[in-house]
Amino acid sequence: DTGVSQNPRHKITKRGQNVTFRCDPISEHNRLYWYRQTLGQGPEFLTYFQNEAQLEKSRLLSDRFSAERPKGSFSTLEIQRTEQGDSAMYLCASRETGGSYNEQFFGPGTRLTVL
Amino acid sequence: AQKVTQAQTEISVVEKEDVTLDCVYETRDTTYYLFWYKQPPSGELVFLIRRNSFDEQNEISGRYSWNFQKSTSSFNFTITASQVVDSAVYFCALSEAQNTGFQKLVFGTGTRLLVSP
Numbered sequence: 001d002t003g004v005s006q007n008p009r010h011k012i013t014k015r016g017q018n019v020t021f022r023c024d025p026i027s028e029h030n031r032l033y034w035y036r037q038t039l040g041q042g043p044e045f046l047t048y049f050q051n052e053a054q055l056e057k058s059r060l061l062s063d064r065f066s067a068e069r070p071k072g073s074f075s076t077l078e079i080q081r082t083e084q085g086d087s088a089m090y091l092c093a094s095r096e097t098g099g100s101y102n103e104q105f106f107g108p109g110t111r112l113t114v115l
Numbered sequence: 116a117q118k119v120t121q122a123q124t125e126i127s128v129v130e131k132e133d134v135t136l137d138c139v140y141e142t143r144d145t146t147y148y149l150f151w152y153k154q155p156p157s158g159e160l161v162f163l164i165r166r167n168s169f170d171e172q173n174e175i176s177g178r179y180s181w182n183f184q185k186s187t188s189s190f191n192f193t194i195t196a197s198q199v200v201d202s203a204v205y206f207c208a209l210s211e212a213q214n215t216g217f218q219k220l221v222f223g224t225g226t227r228l229l230v231s232p
Contacts (some may be wrong), residue, residue, distance in 0.1 A: 024141035031216065042119075042206050042222030043160070056217055089158065095218065101148060101167060104220060 002026060004107035012113045013082055020078045021110045025094030032075050033104060034067055035091040038059065042093055049075060067108050082114045117142050119209050121223035128197050130232055132230040136192045136226045140205030144168075146212040149183065149190045150220065163205075166190065197230045204228070 005024045013019050025032050030051050035043035046065070048056040051072035063069075064082075069075040079086055089111050093104035118141040128134050140149065151163040164174065165185050174181045176194045195202055204227045208220040 031218075032218075035220075040224070042208070042224050043220070044222070045219045048217055048219070050216065056219070091160065093160075097216075101165065103165050104218065105148060105162065106152075107158045108157065111158075113178045 004092055004094050006090075006107040006110050008110055009108060010111050010113075012115065014115050015084060018078065018080045019082060020076055021090055021092075021111065021112075022090030022105060023075045023077070025074070025092070026096075026105055027073075029094035029096050029105070030072065031095040031097070032069060032115075033093040033095070034075070034077055037089040037091055037094065037109070038087075079112075081083055082112075084114045087112055087114045094108055117147075117209050117211060117221045119207050119221055119223035121205075121207055121226050123226045124224075125227040125229065126139045127229045127231065128168070130199060131196050133195050134194060134197050134228065134230075136194075136205050136207075136228070138190045138192065138223060140188050140190065140207070140209045142209060142211060144211040148218075150208040150210070151181065151190075151192050152206045152222075153203045153209060154206060154225070160206070163192075194228075197228075199230050199232055202228055202230045 007022045034048040037043040047067050049069040064080045067077045088099040089109045091109045093106045095104045120139045146186045147168045149166045153161045180193045204225040206222050206225045208222045210218045
């Protein structure tokens with residue numbers, strides 16, 4: 001399978017705990033995005049990497065959120081001191097090198113439930 | 116600011132009916148891109164089509180067709196002879212052109228399509 005993969009697919013945690021999600025993009029794609037999708041809504045942009053550099057961050061990404069892409073390949077998204085409002089589907093997408101025209105390919109997402 | 120509106124929250128049809136999903140967008144940019152994605156129950160967003168703002172030609176791909184009209188800022192999606200497998204949530208998305216290569220997709224709230232046998 002050469003698509004975008006995400007792990008874990010589901011995560012249930014208690015409020016106040018830290019969680020970390022992983023995204024493995026399509027191998028030749030140097031651009032990686034994180035989005036968050038709550039129930040009944042469309043995905044909302046969180047952050048963007050070009051290779052290992054984090055170039056854009058949404059104001060949705062509070063101080064409790066941190067994302068990395070240390071070697072320009074896989075990426076991790078960590079949420080510290082989780083809150084019930086963090087419950088959502090976290091989607092990762094990758095895009096090949098080029099202009100703004102080509103599409104983003106999405107992974108299956110990690111569904112986070114904070115109790 | 117960019118905005119995408121999908122006014123239809125849910126549509127129910129019977130198999131073989133045609134159905135049109137509406138998408139209206141707002142942007143101040145003259146160069147932008149429009150996309151449609153499908154999200155089946157499994158959750159993974161599947162790319163369907165992209166269109167840039169300079170290409171107003173309608174497109175047909177099998178049972179799918181898209182009608183882009185800049186004059187009304189709409190990018191509607193029609194499924195002909197719907198099938199049960201078309202049941203999913205469909206999202207319209209907008210991205211403004213960025214010379215840096217950054218592409219932030221702004222999604223609508225989606226339209227849930229239910230196709231019954």
